[in-house]
Amino acid sequence: MSQRLPDLHVLALLVGVDDHGSLSAASRKAEIAQPNASRSIKQLERHLGIPLVRRNPSGSTLTAEGTVIAHWARRILADAATLLDVAAGLRVERSAELTLGASLTVAEHLMPAWLGSFHRMHPEVTVHLQVHNSAHVCERVADGVCDVGFVESPTVPRGLHSVTVARDRLVVVVNPAHPWARRRKPLTMAELAATPLLVREPGSGTRTTLDLALQEYDRAEPLIELGSAAAIRTSVLGSVGPAVMSTLAVGDQLGSGELRLVDVEGLDLVRALRAVWRPPRQLAGLAGELVRLARREGKAGV
Incomplete structure (x- = not known):
């Protein structure tokens, strides 16, 4: 004994x-x-x-x-x-954690694949994903709430570092019954600016990109402001009105013919999707690994 x-x-x-x-x-x-x-x-x-x-x-x-x-x-x-x-x-x-912020488009269409790959590399890490518009994501990163953010806005606030992880394109989309779907000639930018559109709320990267592209034109008031790409897509499908949306959000519907793409003369809204973080310039640790992974997979998908 x-x-x-x-x-x-x-x-x-x-x-x-x-x-x-x-x-x-x-x-x-x-x-x-x-x-x-x-x-x-x-x-x-x-x-x-x-x-x-x-x-x-x-x-x-x-x-x-x-x-x-x-x-x-x-x-x-x-x-x-x-x-x-x-x-x-x-x-x-075992309790390692990573808190992320992501804009709605990135969170819905890119983040699932990125996080799936990241989880296979680091199954012990708990990831917390906060989904906001791009402006709010930048605020949370600047305040230290999020370790890193992923945004679609054309500019990044001073004091934050950034790197492009992927690219997408904004396009004008309508329901097939809309008159624009039968146009033979492209729209002019002035016509687009003068038309009430379904748009995201101020602070959204999509809204900011569109506003900058049309800033030299007289603008119509928005038809409706909605809080997500999914809500706008549903509204366009329901013939509420036209919208400018990411190809990530409407690629399937354009492929199936449920939505129609409308050409606009002189409008090319290819944009960078960025990771943003606080200093130092070199992002280290788990957040740095996720950004490097997103860059690899983002470029592969462009």
């Missing part, structure tokens, strides 16, 4: 006697009442079958045997501390 191992607390108390010169000083340092400390040492002596502490009116000190046991107790306590450090390291590794 195996012998029961000593309690680590009493081994620490024994080492304390060696360090501080008496049981009373060791008990004070360990914040243990001296009668309890004395009782614990006596139990250890009975357990090991040897005297550890010499008791006399002036105080308690280690015996020769106690000094030897204290030496080995130090090693056991050091190993126990190492065990706790290793466990803490494993706990941090």
Whole structure:
């Protein structure tokens, strides 16, 4: 039958006697009442079958045997501390987290594949994805809420670093029943600007890109402002009106004929999709790995 191992607390108390010169000083340092400390040492002596502490009116000190046991107790306590450090390291590794922000178009059409590849590389990492428009993603990155963001806006706020991870194109789309679907000549940019459109809310990368492209023209008021590409796509399919949308969001519907693409003379809205982050310029760690992965897969899909 195996012998029961000593309690680590009493081994620490024994080492304390060696360090501080008496049981009373060791008990004070360990914040243990001296009668309890004395009782614990006596139990250890009975357990090991040897005297550890010499008791006399002036105080308690280690015996020769106690000094030897204290030496080995130090090693056991050091190993126990190492065990706790290793466990803490494993706990941090297992609970590693990455908080991302992504615009709606990126989150819906690109992020699932990127995160799937990332998860295969780092199954231990918990990823938190926050989906907002591009302006809000940049705000959350700047505030430190997100480790990295992915946006579709044409500009990035000062103070943030960025890199292009993919590209897409904005196009004018209508329901097949719309008069523009039967036009033989391309629209002019002035005609597009003068037409009430289904648009995203201010701060959306798609809205900002369109506004910059048409900033020299007189603009009609939006037909409706909607909070997602999916809502706009549904509205166009329902013949509510025309819209300018990412090919990522309407590629399937254009391929099936449910939506029609309308050419606009002089309008070429190819845009960069970017990763954004706070300084330093070199993005390291898990966030840096995800950005590098997105660049590889984004370019492969262009």
